Amino acid sequence: MINETDIKHLDRCIELATMALESGNPPFGSVLVDQTGAVRYEGHNETAGGDGTRHPEFAIARWAAAHMTPEERAAATVYTSGEHCPMCAAAHGWVGLGRIVYASSSEQLSTWLDEMHAEPSPVATLPINQVVPGVPAEGPFPVLAEAVRDLHRRFHSEHKTGNRA
Structure with a gap:
């Protein structure tokens, strides 16, 4: 169940x-928020330089593996603005991270990208639990998803690109 703390982190x-x-x-x-509520890591997509793996969820998994115990992970x-792609979901599962809360879904x-006539993603669009069965995953949340949709509209109108990374 989503609460005020979840909304605060999704807003971030x-x-x-x-x-x-x-x-x-x-x-x-x-x-990334630990069990005490402390923010341990935050980031955003950095794929513009050409490395399509520079997703924030992937960076979180790598950071957590290096800085947290398995129990802490x-x-x-x-928390994420968009549901993990298969690469990020797999990284999440491999390092044993817990709950995922996302504002908007991969679906x-x-x-949205089809409506914007963007090129298809180079990887399959799969729900998190198809990649990592059993990880607690919550989302999407309609009010927040609309804000994410607006960001994607801006990106694709400003960049005229099919890059979904």
């Missing part, structure tokens, strides 16, 4: 996604 993810957009990257932002929550993003 949308701020980070806006920062990504303003730096020429597709609008995705994510935050399992008790942590990853929504796929629909």
Whole structure:
């Protein structure tokens, strides 16, 4: 169940996604919160330089593997503006991170990008639990998803690109 703390962290993810957009990257932002409620890592998409793996969720998984115990990772929550892609979901599962809360779903993003006539994604659009069965995943949330949709509209109108990374 989503609560005020979840909304606060999802709002921060949308701020980070806006920062990504303003730096020429597709609008995705994510935050890692430990079991005490402390923000341990935050980031946004950095794929504009040509490395399509520079997703914030992937960076969170790598950071968590290097800086947190397995128990701390399992008790942590990853908040993100958009549901993990298969690459990021797999990284999440491999390092044993816990709950995922996302503002907008991969299915929504796929629909929005089709409406914008963007090129198809180079990887399949799959729900998190198809990649990592059993990880607690919550989302999307309609009010927040609309803000994410607006960021994607801006990105694709400003960049005229099919890059979904």
